[in-house]
Amino acid sequence: MTRLAAKWRRAFCLGFSPRQAKFNAACADKQCTAAVCFAVARQGAWPNSTTQGAQVGMQADTVCSGLAATGETSRRPLVSVVIPNHNYGRYLPACVRSLLDQNMDTRDIEIVFVDDDSDDGSLELAQGMLRGLPFAGHLILSLSRRGRPGPVRNAGLARASGLSLLTLDPDDVLLPDHLPRCLMALAEGADVAYTDYVLEEAEGEREVRLCGFHRWLLANQNILSPTALFRRELWDRGARFRRATAYEDWDFWIQLSLLGARFVHIEEPLYLYRMHGANFSFTARRQDAESKARLVLANAAFFPSWTRTWAEGLLRGEPDVDPMERGVIPILPDAANRRLPLWEG
Helix, strand or coil: CCHHHHHHHHHHHHCCCHHHHHHHHHHHHCCCCHHHHHHHHHCCCCCCCCCHHHHHCCCCCEEEEEECCCCCCCCCCCEEEEEEECCCHHHHHHHHHHHHCCCCCHHHEEEEEEEECCCCCHHHHHHHHHCCCCCCEEEEEEECCCCCHHHHHHHHHHHCCCCEEEECCCCCEECCCHHHHHHHHHHCCCCEEEEEEEEEECCEEEEECCCCCCHHHHHHCCCCCCCCEEEHHHHHCCCCCCCCCCCHHHHHHHHHHHCCCCEEEEEEEEEEEECCCCCCHHHHHHCHHHHHHHHHHHCHHHCCHHHHHHHHHHHHCCCCECCCCCCCCCCCHHHHHCECCCCCC
């Protein structure tokens, strides 16, 4: 185990939120080592841990698991990468290659591949490709058709064993420093780490620079990238990708903020995001006004009263409520209360 990995493991043991102060103090008093940290974790003694599979309310129709060539690991991996898939087999080799190319010991990475009833050979490709690769382990789940990324991600996250979690669409690619930089951010006290990215479209590539985190910025629009790394404690405390809105990612980040998560923005493009016609995000765009309104009402405590009133008006179909531009929710009173002119006649 490298010195860097040892630092990460110690930080994951000592760096959890104040809600775990009692556990942290006990751990610190014993001059907790990585071995103690992971012994506790493997015994299921982390505070607020839950039986995750029952909470998700879905089970895989078929489960196929495999372990790294070195044999079963004696400790939890640092990170579990959940790959939800439906007919994206053509992208999978590059996605997996990018995980092998991370500038860290890949034996600290667990892969959870979740197939949403593909008919392009994705499942068989994943089974053949992941076998024998030098990861901490891999798990392959085959689901009956769910039809959207959220429940597929949930199925994988429920089975993941890593101390931190990340969902990665198979058509995206992590650059070599993505996981090491995000893991270091968590080791230094963050609960969620997100990076800038390179957007690949039909017209070419361009860098997308995101802004630093603030609660009101997240309320106004989704300021996080889909590949943010987060502590599994947040999953254990009940955050889920929900059907409440087509803006599943945005809804999930708001849930983490409501749980008190500390967000850190890494100001460097560290993954490639491919935009094409099959992206689920286009579904949300087509349902923009309704999706935003449902997002607000599903997270009512996160938004001011005037924004909740705006959302209720949209869902009632009030013709003079301004739906705002795509992907934007009004958080200032003047914007939320603005009314569109109605034609008479």
